[in-house]
Structure formats: structure tokens, C-alpha cells
Amino acid sequence: MPHISIDVADCATRLRAGQLVAMPTETVYGLAADARQDAAVQQVFALKGRPSSNPLIVHLQSAAQVSEWAAQVPAAAQRLMDAFWPGPLTLVLPARDEVSRAVTAGQNSVALRVPAHPTAQALLAAFGGGLVAPSANRYMSISPTSAEHVAQQFAASDLWILDGGPCQVGLESSIVSLLPDDSPRLLRRGMLDQARLEAVIGAALEGKAGSLRAPGQHHRHYAPSTPTLAFVQTPAEALASPRCGWLWCGGAQPSQGPALDLGDEPQAYAAQLYAALYQLDALGLERLYIQLPPQSEAWAAVHDRLARASQRLD
Incomplete structure (x- = not known):
């Protein structure tokens, strides 16, 4: 059965050892793993039942770490980071060659976020690197906003869950793509509305491009089992x-x-x-x-x- 914990240091040790830990963020709870360990990343896909063609978001402690993951940081991305990080905004940027394509689902872009939740910040500081952390639920089911929701989703597992209380935002982050030779795009809507994002970028955000894959795009998602x-x-x-x-x-x-x-x-x-x-x-x-x-x-x-x-x- 799952273990609910408040021990940040112990959870960071488990992550460094290649184990999974569910972590709180201000949006939803995420199923975290070391983004530099492919075996740990594959465990995330397996436990969730998530297709490996669905890319993962890398969570960082601060914007200063972005250059370790992104090959380029355009001026528009820097403006968004300054305005909304830490917070419920994910940026899709060109990936460095050394970023695992298991994380990016084979794409040459990487999704990055700096969460604002104090417990997430404490875990990332103790861990010292990037964590993939898709929603800590079975694929396409209701996203969890409490430790108890995560335990319910993975009742048959021995998953460790870092309890940070209920999530304050409650919906997944906005995702903005800022890739070379493409228009700025809003790939997923979040509680940062489009007008605020466009005001900071200084340009209109187009919709999702057909070939670019992003989290949370399946036609059935976030769904109860009840009709x-x-x-x-x-x-x-x-x-x-x-x-x-x-x-x-x-x-x-x-x-x-x-x-x-x-x-x-x-x-x-x-x-x-x-x-x-x-x-x-x-x-x-x-x-x-x-x-x-x-x-x-x-x-x-x-x-x-x-x-x-x-x-x-x-």
C-alpha cells in the first residue's frame, strides 16, 4: 500500500536512488522521478499506464537551471519566466542533445516548469536536479489534488507520497511553446489566461500545431469512472x-x-x-x-x- 510522508529529505534520497515519489505542486500532485535516469522515467510511464509517445514536463527549482535543459532560451521565454515563475506555467523550448528523448517522447523539444508550491520547492532543492512529474494518477483518470487522491489511484502500489496538503490552483499548468522557426503557441490552457500570457510575450499565441505533442491532449482525460x-x-x-x-x-x-x-x-x-x-x-x-x-x-x-x-x- 502507498506510504504518505512529510519527510522531504527521505523522499529526495529515494528519487536519487531511481525510485518514484508523488510530490505536491500548486497545480496537481505529480508522479516524480529523476529526469536524468531513463529507468526511473520508464517506471513513471509504466505505473501510470501512460503511452511513451506522451512527453513529460521537467520540474526545476529555479529558472537558473533552464540552460541545463534548453539549447536556446528566446527573449519571450525569459519574459515569461520573469513574470510567472515560480508558478503554473510550462515552457516548451529546444532540448539540449543530452536531454533524454524518453522524457521528450522522441521530440527535440523539452517542457520545463518551476513550481511555486513550497513543498515542491523544498524537494527540488534537496534533490538538486530536474524531476519529471506528470499527474500522479492512472492515465486519463481524474488528476489528484491531495495526497489521499494519489493513494486512492495507486492503492495496490508501495508508492511514497510527499504530503503538501491540497493544491491551491487545482488545474494543470498552461503550456506555451516557443520553438525556433515556429509561432508562439498555447498548447494547453491553464489558469494563467491567454491574454496575460500574450501581454508579456508581446505577440499572439496560436493554437496547437499538428505534429507537436504535449501533455493532456487526449480527447478523454481527467475523467471520472461514473458516466x-x-x-x-x-x-x-x-x-x-x-x-x-x-x-x-x-x-x-x-x-x-x-x-x-x-x-x-x-x-x-x-x-x-x-x-x-x-x-x-x-x-x-x-x-x-x-x-x-x-x-x-x-x-x-x-x-x-x-x-x-x-x-x-x-
Whole structure:
């Protein structure tokens, strides 16, 4: 069974020995391994059930380490690092030749992030290098935002989990690609909205390029095991069923089944979303209904996750 720990030094020792440790970040908990040890990196793919064609993000203690991983750091990348690191932003840059292509999924680019969570910072400082740390969950299931979620995901393993409390941001980082001979691209939406990123870069961000692979892009992802439907117009007939659960966005209506209302403020909603999905998914319901938030840039990252976690009802 998993071991939940608060011993940062012990977890760093385990990572140096090629073992896996689940670590907290401000976004979600990550399944960490030494990014310089291919055998450890392969354990991450195996434990998650994640395809090796899906690249991993390398987590660093500070921007000063970027040159150890990136062959080039364009001016736009430096501006983003100065503005948003440590924080929920991942940058895709040209990879140095010595960066393992097991980490980059065979691509000549590497994804880098400096997390803001104090426990993540303490672990990275004690470890002294880069850690891959994709979300600490089974592939395509709900991302974990607490140590208990990780333990639930890997209940049959002896994984060590470094407990840093609940995640404050709650959704995965924004991913921006800044590669030579290509336009700046927003590969994954996070709670740093596109307008703020573009203001710092001084240029528009285009969408994902067809050949460039990035984490979190599968059409089904972040999903409960309970069949889940997202709606704008409430399916009133389902309100009478005790076997239907509800996740509301400030518009809760009386229901016979269990319900949670996360409110209509985007940051607070995002911070609670995955925990709410874990709570409702554990109840053995027949169906889960999610009220869709407003269509606005502030909710863009939430809409992205809900589109991958559910089917649209209307």
C-alpha cells in the first residue's frame, strides 16, 4: 500500500536512488522521478499506464537551471519566466542533445516548469536536479489534488507520497511553446489566461500545431469512472433520481441525488474541481451531471478539462 510522508529529505534520497515519489505542486500532485535516469522515467510511464509517445514536463527549482535543459532560451521565454515563475506555467523550448528523448517522447523539444508550491520547492532543492512529474494518477483518470487522491489511484502500489496538503490552483499548468522557426503557441490552457500570457510575450499565441505533442491532449482525460454529462439547460427529469449526482456552478437546484456547488468564481471553482469529482465518483452513482460555467476567457481552462472529462448533453 502507498506510504504518505512529510519527510522531504527521505523522499529526495529515494528519487536519487531511481525510485518514484508523488510530490505536491500548486497545480496537481505529480508522479516524480529523476529526469536524468531513463529507468526511473520508464517506471513513471509504466505505473501510470501512460503511452511513451506522451512527453513529460521537467520540474526545476529555479529558472537558473533552464540552460541545463534548453539549447536556446528566446527573449519571450525569459519574459515569461520573469513574470510567472515560480508558478503554473510550462515552457516548451529546444532540448539540449543530452536531454533524454524518453522524457521528450522522441521530440527535440523539452517542457520545463518551476513550481511555486513550497513543498515542491523544498524537494527540488534537496534533490538538486530536474524531476519529471506528470499527474500522479492512472492515465486519463481524474488528476489528484491531495495526497489521499494519489493513494486512492495507486492503492495496490508501495508508492511514497510527499504530503503538501491540497493544491491551491487545482488545474494543470498552461503550456506555451516557443520553438525556433515556429509561432508562439498555447498548447494547453491553464489558469494563467491567454491574454496575460500574450501581454508579456508581446505577440499572439496560436493554437496547437499538428505534429507537436504535449501533455493532456487526449480527447478523454481527467475523467471520472461514473458516466458524466455536462449541460447548460438542466435535465429536470434527472433531478428526481437519487442515483444521479450533481456538480453545480452557482446555479444549484434541489435534487434527490448528492450535489456539490463550487460557485461561480473561476479560481475557486478550479481549485475544487478535481476534489469534487473524486468525492462524487466514489459514491457509485449511475450518472454524474455537471453544470457548465459561463463561456468566457476566465473559464477557458475549466471548459477544456470538462470537455475531456464528460460528454456534452446539449
